[in-house]
Amino acid sequence: MLIMFALLAVIAVIAFWLIGAYNGLVRLKNQVKNAWAQIDVQLKRRHDLIPNLVETVKGYAGHEKTTLENVVKARGAAVQAQGPQEQGKAEGMLSSALGRLMVVVEQYPDLKANQNFLALQEELTSTENKIGFSRQHYNDSVMTYNTRTESFPVNVIAGMFGFKGEEFFELEDAAAREAPKVAF
Amino acid sequence: MWEAIASNRRRSRLLIAVMGALLVVLGFMIGAVADPARGGPVGAVVALLYWLLLLVIALAGGDQALLMGARARPIKKADSPRLWNVVEEMTLASGLGKMPRIYVIDDDSPNAFAAGPRPDKSVIAVTSGLLKRLNRDELQGVVAHEIGHIKNLDVRFLTIAAIMVASITIISDFFLRSLWFGAGRRRSSKVDPRAQLVILAVTVVLAILAPFLAQLLYMACSRQREYLADASAARFTRYPEGLASALEKIALGVKSTKSVNRALAPLYIVNPLQARASASMVSTHPPTEQRIKILRAMAGGAGYVDYENAFRKVRGGDDPCIGKQTLGSEGSVPARQASAEGDSKQEMIERLQEVDGILGRLASLILIPCLCGVQIRVPQNLERDSFKCPRCGREHPMPRAHEAAEAAPSERSPGTLRYDRQGEGWEAFKCSCGKAIQISPAFDAPTLRCHGCRREIEIARRPQATAV
DSSP, X not given: OHHHHHHHHHHHHHHHHHHHHHHHHHHHHHHHHHHHHHHHHHHHHHHHHHHHHHHHHXXXXXXOHHHHHHHHHHHHHHHHOOHHHHHHHHHHHHHHHHHHHHXXXXXXHHHHHOHHHHHHHHHHHHHHHHHHHXXXXXXXXXXXXXXXXXXXXXXXXXXXXXXXXXOOOOOSSGGGGTHHHHHO | OHHHHHHHHXXXXXXXXXXXXXXXXXXXXXXHHHOTTTHHHHHHHHHHHHHHHHHHHHHHHHHHHHHHXXXXXXXXXXXXXXXXXXXXXXXXXXXXXXXXXXXXXXXXXXXXXEEEEETTEEEEEEEHHHHHXXXXXXXXXXXXXXHHXXXXXXXXXXXXXXXXXXXHHHHHHHHHHHHHHHHHHHHHSSOOHHHHHHHHHHHHHHHHHHHHHHHHHHHHSOHHHHHHHHHHHHHHHTOHHHHHHHHHHHHHHOOOOTTOOGGGGGGBSSXXXXXXXXXXXXXXSOOHHHHHHHHHTTTTBOSHHHHHHHHHHHHOSOOOOSOHHHHHTOOOOBOOOOOSOOOOHHHHHHHHHHHHHHHXXXXXXXXXXXXXXXXXXXXXXXXXXXXXXXXXXXXEEOOOEEEOEEOSSOXXXXXXXXXXXXXXXXXXXXXXXXXEXXXXXXXXXXXEEOTTTOOEEEEEOOXXXXXX
16 A cells, blocks of 8 residues: 555656656747747848838949849848758848948948938848847757757657757858948 | 746745735734724725735836836837837847837936836836947946846836835825824724824834835845846846946946935946945945956856856855856857947937937927037927027027818828928927927928827928019
C-alpha cells in the first residue's frame, strides 16, 4: 500500500514536471514567433516607405537613375524573399542600396531642405533602428529557446514533441545596419 | 531579471493583502465606535468594499491618477516624431507587447518616469527639459531605463503602492475634518465620551501612519531596482554610454521639480526631491555618480553579464546585482556604435524648437514666426488687434479667430467645413470641434484636415481684388 502511494507520488511529480516543461517550451516558441512577426511588420514598413522616398528623390535628383533603380530592385527582391535566411540576405542588400542612395542625396541641398524628405528620412532612420532592435529581440528569444531545447533534461521532451531549434536572423552585410546612419 | 520580476509579483500581492487587512480592521473599529451594537461588521464590510474600489482604481486607472498629479499631457506622433520613434524602438527591443503611451510634462528640470498597473497598459512621461537636453542616443537610454522598470514590474508595484498610500492619506484627512466639524454636535448627543477618544486615537494613528507608509514605499523601491533598470537599458539599447551621458546631463540639470508628489518620487529616473545625490539610508535612488561609473565600466559589453562585472568592479564588494538564473542563460553581449545624432549647435537648436512646438500645441498657443527669427507664442484668445515682437519690436496683427462656418450641404461631400480667408497673412480659426487651426501666408491648398476631429475643411481664398 505504502509502495503504491510512493509510486503514485513519484508519477505525479514527474507528470507535473513534464507539464511544466512542455508549457515552458510552448511559451518560448510563441515568444520566438511573436518576435518574428514584429520583424516582419518593420520590414513591411520599410518596403512601404521606399516608393515614397524614391518619388521624392526623383523630383530633385532624377538623373541618379542607377542608384534609384538599385533600390527599387532590392526592394522587389526583399518583398519576395521567404524564410529568415533568404530574407536576411535580401534585406541586407536593400539596406546597402538605401545607404548608397543616402550618400548620393548628400549632394542635393534642395532635397535635404524638403520637409517631406526630412520626415521620410526620420521615418527611415527609425525603421532601420526598429528592424535592428526587433532583430535583436528575435535573436535573443531564439537563443533562450534554443538553449532550453538543447539542455538536459528538457531536450528529451523537446525531442518527443518535435520542438526544434530556430534559425537566427542575420543581415547579410553586418555594416548594413549602420550604413544609412553614417550618411545622415 | 526573473528573480526581480518574481519578487515584485510577491510584494504586490503582499501589499494588497496588508492594505486590505488594515482597512478592514480600521473599518471595524470605526463602525464599532459609531454604533457599539451592530456597527462593527457593517464598518468592516464598508471597508472591504472601499478596498475593492481602490483595487479597481489602482489596476484600471492608477496611471491616470498619477499622471494628473504630475500635470502630464499626452502627445501624438506628429507632435514629436523623434520621441515617438525612440519609444517604439525600445518597445521592440524589450519585447514589451504594447507600446506605452507617451506624456510630456512642461518642466525645465530634466526627468522622466513610468507608471501603469500592467506592462501592456503603461505610460512613460518625460519633462520638456529632458527633451531639450538629450540627443537621440541619450533619450533612447532614458526611455530604455523606464521600459526596464515596466518590464521588471517595478512600475506596477509602485503604482499600486502609490494609490494605496494616497487612499490612506484621504481617510486620515477625512477623519481629521469630521473630528473638527463634528466635535460640537457630538458633545450634546448621547455618544459616549470614550468613543470620541477612540476616534481621536484612530485619527492620530492614521495621521501618523500615512507619511510613515509613504516612507516605507521609498524603502521598498530599493536602490537595487535602479541598477537593474540600468542593466536592462544597457541591454536593450546595446549602448551603455547613451544612458551614462544622459544621467550626467540629468544630474547637472535636475532641480526640485514643482509638480512632484512624494508618492511619485521613486518612479522618476533621478529622484526629483533630492536634487543633490547622496547615498543616505532613506534615498530611493543610488548615487547617480556611481550609476554612471558602472555603465562606463562595462568595457564594450552591453549584456547583463557585463553589467554584473562592472557593478562588482566599481563597488568593490562581492554583492551580486543581477540574479544567477538570468546570468546563467547568456554570455557577454557586444555594444554597438553611437548613432550619428550628436550635440552640434544646429541639432540643439532644432531640439529646442521642436520642444517649443510641442509645448505650444499642448497649451493651445498660436506660434507666429517673426522676421527676426523669434517664434512668438500667443494665446488663442488674446483680446487685442496686434502685438509687438519681444525682441525686435515689430508689430504683428493678431490672427483673428474665426469660426469655420458649416458649409451649406455641400455639392462635393456632405459635412465639409468651409473657411473663407480674410487676407494674405497668418490666420487662425476654430474648427467646429473647437481645435484652433493656423494657416500660414504660404498655405496654398484647397482643403486641409483638422488635427482634432480629422474632418476636411475647405479653404476659400478671398476673391482677388479686381482692377479698378
